[in-house]
């Protein structure tokens with residue numbers, strides 16, 4: 398079509414002779430006229446051809462425009478397609494990258510394999526199913542076992558009857574217990590009556606326990622020396638020195654010093670339990686003193702023997718100490734008699750009176766002094782200090798620093814040879 402249109406466009410147009418028709422004279426019979434008329438017809442034909450050509454040109458222009466439009470559209474489509482292709486390529490590359498990454502991730506693949514193997518194993522494992530089946534069969538068997546049910550019923554009846562028997566037995570036992578309690582109470586009353594009618598010495602003799610030195614003395618022991626006593630009322634025994642001569646004998650020594658072999662610079666615990674050796678120098682122990690004097694009227698006899706052989710003494714008619722919870726506090730009562738003269742109970746100075754004072758040691762300050770008397774370098778020993786003392790027998794065995802063993806009768810430790818503190822119940 399395009400070629401036919403182009404052919405028409407460039408086809409030559411015939412020459413038109415118009416001069417004679419418009420200006421010359423007219424002769425219908427002349428050859429010239431005939432020619433002119435033929436020319437006019439040719440002109441009409443040409444005009445028609447030109448008209449047709451014009452139409453064709455317009456059509457061709459439209460067609461060309463359409464072709465141009467089609468071309469633009471195709472170009473746009475191509476551009477769009479290229480964009481899509483590019484996007485698709487990118488997506489494809491991304492997917493490829495992901496696939497590569499997944500392929501590289503062996504861990505995930507291994508996990509998947511492991512899980513697959515486990516699933517496979519579980520599918521193959523029929524043991525569990527078999528167990529369940531076995532249990533189900535057992536349950537069914539048990540539920541259908543009438544014999545077992547009968548056994549349970551029989552047992553239940555036995556339990557019921559046993560419970561009734563037990564109740565009856567309980568009632569019987571309750572009565573028996575009441576009888577025994579009544580008998581026991583009667584016996585206890587008889588025992589108490591028996592005990593009240595006997596002396597302490599008789600009871601102790603029966604149990605073969607000696608509570609103190611007086612007990613030995615009453616049993617006929619008149620020799621001073623070391624004896625074993627049980628002040629705590631049980632089988633536990635301690636060794637003590639018994640003075641069987643002084644003031645009628647039967648004294649238990651709670652303190653004794655005949656040399657400096659034993660240090661009295663001791664802790665609270667050591668004074669509590671006692672230390673040293675009763676045949677030489679020792680402290681019997683605060684717990685033992687408490688037991689020896691608890692609930693019994695007892696006397697305290699203090700003696701100091703000087704190096705020149707002179708012995709001074711002081712006797713207090715009332716003596717006891719409380720237990721550890723009360724810091725072994727001292728109770729001392731008169732009358733006080735002797736050659737030492739009272740320097741513990743009524744000294745004439747309230748700072749030196751010891752009755753009512755707690756026991757103190759270098760590691761336990763219970764005194765009325767702002768510091769700790771027991772820890773002073775000139776003292777270093779346990780005692781019932783006030784603020785601090787006029788009489789003190791537990792100093793370190795260093796006569797040079799031993800001031801006021803028993804003020805004012807014995808003013809210096811330099812002269813001291815021996816000391817003793819003796820206890821005896823009335």
Ligand SMILES: [Ca+2]
Nearest residue numbers: 764766767768
């Ligand atoms: Ca103090």
